[in-house]
Amino acid sequence: MSRGTRTVRRRSRAAHALRQEAGAVGRAAGAAWRGPGRERDLVVQSLKASAAALLAWLVAGVWLGDPMALMAPWVAVVLMQATVYSSLMQAARQFGAICCGTLLASVALAVTGNTLGAVALSVPLLVLLANWPRFGDQGIHGATTALFTLATGAAGLSSAGHRMGQAALGAVIGVAVNAFVLPPIHLRDVRENLAALAREAGDVLHAVAGDLRDGAWDTPAWSAASARLEHRLEALRSARGWSRESLRLTAAPLRAVRRPPGPAPPERDDERWSRVTGHIRALTRTLAVAADADRAPVPPSDPVLEAYAGLLELVGDACRAESRRLLGSGDDALPDEAAEAAMRELRGRLQDGLREHAGQGAAGTAVLGTLLLQAENLWSETVPAGRNA
Numbered sequence: 001m002s003r004g005t006r007t008v009r010r011r012s013r014a015a016h017a018l019r020q021e022a023g024a025v026g027r028a029a030g031a032a033w034r035g036p037g038r039e040r041d042l043v044v045q046s047l048k049a050s051a052a053a054l055l056a057w058l059v060a061g062v063w064l065g066d067p068m069a070l071m072a073p074w075v076a077v078v079l080m081q082a083t084v085y086s087s088l089m090q091a092a093r094q095f096g097a098i099c100c101g102t103l104l105a106s107v108a109l110a111v112t113g114n115t116l117g118a119v120a121l122s123v124p125l126l127v128l129l130a131n132w133p134r135f136g137d138q139g140i141h142g143a144t145t146a147l148f149t150l151a152t153g154a155a156g157l158s159s160a161g162h163r164m165g166q167a168a169l170g171a172v173i174g175v176a177v178n179a180f181v182l183p184p185i186h187l188r189d190v191r192e193n194l195a196a197l198a199r200e201a202g203d204v205l206h207a208v209a210g211d212l213r214d215g216a217w218d219t220p221a222w223s224a225a226s227a228r229l230e231h232r233l234e235a236l237r238s239a240r241g242w243s244r245e246s247l248r249l250t251a252a253p254l255r256a257v258r259r260p261p262g263p264a265p266p267e268r269d270d271e272r273w274s275r276v277t278g279h280i281r282a283l284t285r286t287l288a289v290a291a292d293a294d295r296a297p298v299p300p301s302d303p304v305l306e307a308y309a310g311l312l313e314l315v316g317d318a319c320r321a322e323s324r325r326l327l328g329s330g331d332d333a334l335p336d337e338a339a340e341a342a343m344r345e346l347r348g349r350l351q352d353g354l355r356e357h358a359g360q361g362a363a364g365t366a367v368l369g370t371l372l373l374q375a376e377n378l379w380s381e382t383v384p385a386g387r388n389a
Contacts, residue, residue, distance in 0.1 A: 052174045089136075203320075
């Protein structure tokens with residue numbers, strides 16, 4: 001391949017990457033414009049951070065006449081966190097780190113008498129102190145504050161007190177803006193992640209059912225899809241944690257204004273879909289074992305697999321219906337009577353197949369029995385009639 005061809009290909013890949021990024025930005029902007037959601041929340045928090053920085057600059061630089069009004073707006077921007085509680089916690093950690101950095105830099109300069117010696121004495125200690133768990137991810141601000149203090153020559157007792165006062169001012173403004181101006185409430189994230197988990201579970205079940213009917217056992221794809229469900233479950237747990245935290249230290253009247261139209265789904269739904277994810281993972285593993293020619297278990301016969309695929313599609317439909325219900329774009333779920341009737345018919349066919357396989361040997365019976373048990377577990381967790389049984 002010539003150098004010119006390689007250059008053209010690199011430029012083509014770069015252009016493709018830029019187009020993808022531009023498309024992602026455009027989609028995010030469109031989502032923020034259309035209505036409430038994660039993208040609009042990010043826009044709101046960004047505007048709040050800018051407002052907090054501007055207010056801190058006005059207070060420190062204009063009203064108080066500070067010619068170096070930098071620390072207050074910097075702290076205000078950094079403290080515009082995703083929840084009011086995290087803003088307050090980060091404010092305490094960052095203020096502690098800034099105080100340590102300012103004081104240690106001033107002491108180091110007084111001991112060594114020159115800036116280079118003060119940097120050599122204070123920065124290694126502050127970088128080491130940044131790993132203290134009490135500081136969280138704010139510990140590094142101690143070292144950066146020391147460098148800034150020494151570089152500007154603003155060391156000494158009075159300068160240290162002045163800098164810490166600016167940090168306190170910025171922390172108060174940042175936390176106040178986050179707490180009282182459209183405080184972030186993350187209940188919507190729980191619903192969206194739960195709906196996405198239900199939809200993706202239904203997609204996995206339909207994909208497995210389609211492959212069983214076609215005789216194309218794509219077990220690596222099933223395993224990858226099951227792993228993606230695990231990642232989605234982790235995202236749901238993270239969103240639930242943010243939801244709880246976003247309600248802490250948030251004023252009740254403002255909380256009522258910022259709440260989404262509907263409450264977050266109950267936490268028992270998280271546990272239920274965690275079990276569904278586990279059952280799907282176990283099901284795909286069982287099918288992978290049955291598809292492995294080097295292992296003793298063998299897959300069931302084609303008529304039985306046809307019935308089993310129908311059962312998985314029934315459960316997948318219920319998962320997708322619940323996803324639509326969570327997003328407010330569909331009915332509650334499949335009708336109880338229809339789901340129960342379809343399940344009974346398919347279960348009867350599978351039971352007949354299980355008895356037939358029992359007379360042919362233990363290998364096929366073990367696989368079919370395990371698959372049937374996992375499908376029953378999925379049905380009981382997802383189909384309304386199954387949950388009420």
